[in-house]
Amino acid sequence: GQNIDQPTEMTATEGAIVQINCTYQTSGFNGLFWYQQHAGEAPTFLSYNVLDGLEEKGRFSSFLSRSKGYSYLLLKELQMKDSASYLCAVMEEGNNRLAFGKGNQVVVIP
Amino acid sequence: NAGVTQTPKFQVLKTGQSMTLQCAQDMNHEYMSWYRQDPGMGLRLIHYSVGAGITDQGEVPNGYNVSRSTTEDFPLRLLSAAPSQTSVYFCASSYSWSGRGYEQYFGPGTRLTVT
Numbered sequence: 001g002q003n004i005d006q007p008t009e010m011t012a013t014e015g016a017i018v019q020i021n022c023t024y025q026t027s028g029f030n031g032l033f034w035y036q037q038h039a040g041e042a043p044t045f046l047s048y049n050v051l052d053g054l055e056e057k058g059r060f061s062s063f064l065s066r067s068k069g070y071s072y073l074l075l076k077e078l079q080m081k082d083s084a085s086y087l088c089a090v091m092e093e094g095n096n097r098l099a100f101g102k103g104n105q106v107v108v109i110p
Numbered sequence: 111n112a113g114v115t116q117t118p119k120f121q122v123l124k125t126g127q128s129m130t131l132q133c134a135q136d137m138n139h140e141y142m143s144w145y146r147q148d149p150g151m152g153l154r155l156i157h158y159s160v161g162a163g164i165t166d167q168g169e170v171p172n173g174y175n176v177s178r179s180t181t182e183d184f185p186l187r188l189l190s191a192a193p194s195q196t197s198v199y200f201c202a203s204s205y206s207w208s209g210r211g212y213e214q215y216f217g218p219g220t221r222l223t224v225t
Contacts, residue, residue, distance in 0.1 A: 031209060033214075035214075041218070041219075042200055043214070045214070045215075048213065087153065089153075091212060097155055097169075098212065099155075099169075100152045102150060102152040103152055
């Protein structure tokens with residue numbers, strides 16, 4: 001099975017950069033997803049990593065290190081609309097399931 | 111495309127009642143799943159299906175049944191509602207169950223309260 005750990009909450013200022021970490025333990029790794037979830041809404045896809053390294057998509061980047069069981073999501077030029085929960089989800093090899101972390105709440109202040 | 115739709119949006123049940131949460135997708139996705147989300151617990155997989163006629167249990171299947179008679183629909187049945195089933199339920203679908211194709215498209219959720 002998987003064990004996925006994310007810090008619970010962080011506050012950052014508009015325009016700043018914030019890094020959200022995710023560590024995981026799994027018997028076989030087959031990809032990692034990041035989702036954004038605004039309060040009262042459904043999660044929406046942000047990024048997918050299966051190989052080591054950085055994937056950049058506009059203001060959002062996601063990094064993966066498979067040997068360390070570690071990923072981070074980097075949010076640049078923070079905007080008020082980025083206030084949301086960010087969920088890390090790991091796909092285990094040979095298993096048709098995603099295991100989600102508890103999410104990290106980011107609060108953006110002016 | 112409507113994407114993934116769920117009905118109802120809100121529901122209040124009494125303990126012991128049964129009901130069906132509806133989920134439909136119009137993206138011709140093979141993979142569909144049901145999650146529940148509770149405060150401090152994250153999303154937990156209840157049941158999933160890799161295609162019409164095929165279903166399997168997730169992490170927390172007890173008290174729930176599913177069926178997949180068509181590619182589009184994946185209803186979740188609560189057999190005898192209990193207060194512990196008070197939660198927000200999300201249905202999701204994806205193009206496939208591997209790699210990048212496993213990106214989940216979520217429905218808007220059903221907020222269920224069991225009294």
